[in-house]
Amino acid sequence: MQLQQLISLVLILHWMEDADCQHHASKHRQHKRGSPVCPGGCLTCSVYNGCLTCLPKLFIHLERDGMRQIGVCLASCPKGFFGTRSPEKNDCSKCGSECDTCFDKNFCTRCRAGSYLHKGKCQESCPDELVSSDTKRECVPPCPVDCDTCLNSETCTRCMPGYYLLHGQCHSVCPEEFEPSEQLMECVPAVHCEVGEWSEWGPCLRIGKPCFREETRTRKFLQNPSLQGKPCPATSEKRECIGKRKRCGKDKGAHKGDRKNRNNRKEKASGEGRRERKREREREREREMGDREDSENRNKTEQRRRRAQSRDPGAV
Known part of the structure; x- marks a missing residue:
């Protein structure tokens, strides 16, 4: 009896396993x-x-x-x-267990914390000529590149000639908002120009043209720029006085001298025009007289030729 129950149990388990396999096969x-x-x-x-x-x-x-x-x-x-x-x-x-990132299974590009990269391998300590950098997780030279002296493998205290120090690093060209100091051999903040607030507009003054007046306002320099700082803007502005042109036209006593000068110029131009027209009429009369004389001379020449033919009919 126990044997039959055991056989039945094995058959049931086999059937369940087969059903489960068919279920997974359908999902796959x-x-x-x-x-x-x-x-x-x-x-x-x-x-x-x-x-x-x-x-x-x-x-x-x-x-x-x-x-x-x-x-x-x-x-x-x-x-x-x-x-x-x-x-x-x-x-x-x-990647290998010691690698954080890798190029392939045998070449790491960054190590896990506690080991340092050297020639594609992660090591617990660096060779004698190198020091470990916890930030880079690499074996690096005792001083960063272009350093003359350094505090550690990541912080310079003085740069090689041609380089400028900024935040412990050496730069051949200073970053934006900084400029090189040849005296300190460091990158120092650039100083931009600063100006004050505009003053009130000044009084209206006549400037050259009739009925034209302008007013001016100014502001002061507060800070001159450094060599690479932003230059200073304009410190004075001018504009035409608002509402003054109309009143200027109603001022009967204003600009009498200007009106007199304009009248004199008009009269002078008018007189020159009259003289030019007179000279043109005289030139026209001279041309007419010349044409008349030429016509009379031609008539006289023709008359003399006819008289000569009448006296000598055989002449040509």
């Missing part, structure tokens, strides 16, 4: 690209395991979800992984 059916079930970037996928293959140039990366792994397709591998390409597929492979 591959769906072609464009199916709404597949996540973005997948070429084929399953409901249970996500992406199975990716579109060209994308890397497939397996993310753990409890006891199973879900495939995702990425343009680049995440931190702690490196990409490998092959004609079949592009995979994301895990």
